[in-house]
Amino acid sequence: MIDHRTAPYAALALRVALGLLFLAHAGLKIFVFTPAGAAQFFASLGLPPVLAYITMTWEVAGGLALILGILPRLVALGLVPVMLGAIVTVHGPAGFWFTNPNGGWEYPAFWTLALLVQAGLGAGAFALKPTLGRAPADGAAFA
Incomplete structure (x- = not known):
């Protein structure tokens, strides 16, 4: 049973926490590793260095959109x-x-699950x- x-407010808390985490991780790449350093790291993984810049941009934009509640289902x-x-x-x-x-996969896997939960919650x-679309029929604030 869901407490309507x-x-x-639970969805709000999850949305803001996810947004802050993305801003923190983008900040780490931008202010600690530097964008050039992040690009070099991506290249060392065999990825195109430009993907680091795309990732940082998307982390900042996505984090802000989640915090503000701008299309959070799609952003998540x-x-x-x-x-x-x-x-x-x-x-x-x-591992x-x-x-x-290099950190194991359990934290980013949990983070991925939290994004999917946010997308499901609204x-x-x-x-x-x-x-996008119409409001819920029961008037709940889940949109």
Whole structure:
């Protein structure tokens, strides 16, 4: 049973937490590793260096969109490939534990699941542009 009184606020909390995590990870790439350093790291993985810039841009844009509640279902789904890419290229080969060198895959896998849950839940409370389409018939704030 879903508590329709609190669920919109739970979805809000998840949405904001996910957005802040993406901003933090983008900030790590931008301010600590530097964009050029992130591009070099991507190249060392056999990926095109430009993909680092695309990833950083999408992490910032996606993080802000989640926090503000701008099409969060679509944004959450759009960020899943970023997380899957991180699992396949860096964290998966490192094993399960995130304390392993290069971090394991359990944290990005959980993060991916949280994005899918957000996409399923919808925007929750206080979203600027919650979703495409019509509002729920029961008047709940899940859009």
